[in-house]
Amino acid sequence: MELECYPVSRNPPELVPGRPDRAWMDRFSARHPYRCLPLSMANTSGWELLSPVGFTAEWTGGIHQNDIKLTPDHPHPDFHTLASSHFSHGVLTFHAGYLFRTPPGWSMMVMGPPNHVKDGIQPLAGVVETDWLPFPFTMNWIFTRPGKVRFEKGEPFCFITLLQDHPLHEIQPVIRRLDSNPELRHQYDVWEKHRSEFNQKIFRGDPEATKEAWQRYYFKGEFPEEVAPAPQGHVNKRRLKAPKFG
Structure with missing residues (x-):
């Protein structure tokens, strides 16, 4: 089974398997959070798209597109195709740089990297029917308050994983006594x-x-x-x- 990844930009972001490490987990004594297997498994159950350049995003708190200012650490020829203020209302939009095609019956969950904590901004999640869609999607983050946030070079801005979501409507939750x-x-x-x-x-x-x-x-x-x-x-x-x- 293949996940087909078709670049739609000149230099698409690097796509890598999900990495297990998280800075906040490392800071615990004896790296205690890594003992929680569900946390570690979530971190590696998909692929990451990495920012090719470090940049600062600043939101004034306003509702307009120009209320978000994006400043790369250095001039980058493809930055305008990576990040933008597209939807306004404090939403930061990333372009994945790929058109993905999944096997029949499989959709793509598009989300922020699991257990990757950022102050001041929250990743939004979406489910995309990539088994037929002939155009790419965007990855969006919403500011939780006015101010500045940082995305470092090599930091994941998007996490993708696959799911068979079509049969979900057939599943009946049943509450039973143990x-x-x-x-x-x-x-x-x-x-x-x-x-x-x-x-x-x-x-x-x-x-x-x-x-x-x-x-x-x-x-x-x-x-x-x-x-x-x-x-x-x-x-x-x-x-x-x-x-x-x-």
């Missing part, structure tokens, strides 16, 4: 017991628990006390393919 599923109830109760006991040991300063630091059931794809076979296909590291020329 007791209606005895096997799942047992698995949950065993996990809750282990979790409570482990947290109490941490609170008391138990040396073994302190050394272990955190429970790894989900990270390792295991159940406590072998309450059930380990799930098949568990993934705790994702490295997507880099683009190639075809």
Whole structure:
């Protein structure tokens, strides 16, 4: 299966597999947030589009296009095709530089890089039917307050991933009592017991628990006390393919 990437600008932004590291996660003692597998997996479950130049974006708080001022760190011949004030009302627009084509039934989720925190500006997300669309989309961020924000050279301004969204309307959410599923109830109760006991040991300063630091059931794809076979296909590291020329 291929994700086809057709450049529509002279020098399209670099497209790379999602990278796991985040500066705010690095600043924690022992890089603690990386123990949260869902965070790390989200960071790498797609591809990043990188800014080819560092620049400052400033919003006055006004509703007009000229209320956003964009200043690149140095003259860049393609900056005007990268970022602009297109939609007004404090919305900063990036042009992806590619026309993407996905396999039939697959759409593209266009969003900010997961868990990439920026003060003063918020990425907007969209779902695009790239299995038929013959023109590119834009990636938009909205200022949350007047002021300046920075995008550094090499910083991701867009994150793309794929989803099969067409069958979503067929899915019926059903709320059930946990007791209606005895096997799942047992698995949950065993996990809750282990979790409570482990947290109490941490609170008391138990040396073994302190050394272990955190429970790894989900990270390792295991159940406590072998309450059930380990799930098949568990993934705790994702490295997507880099683009190639075809």
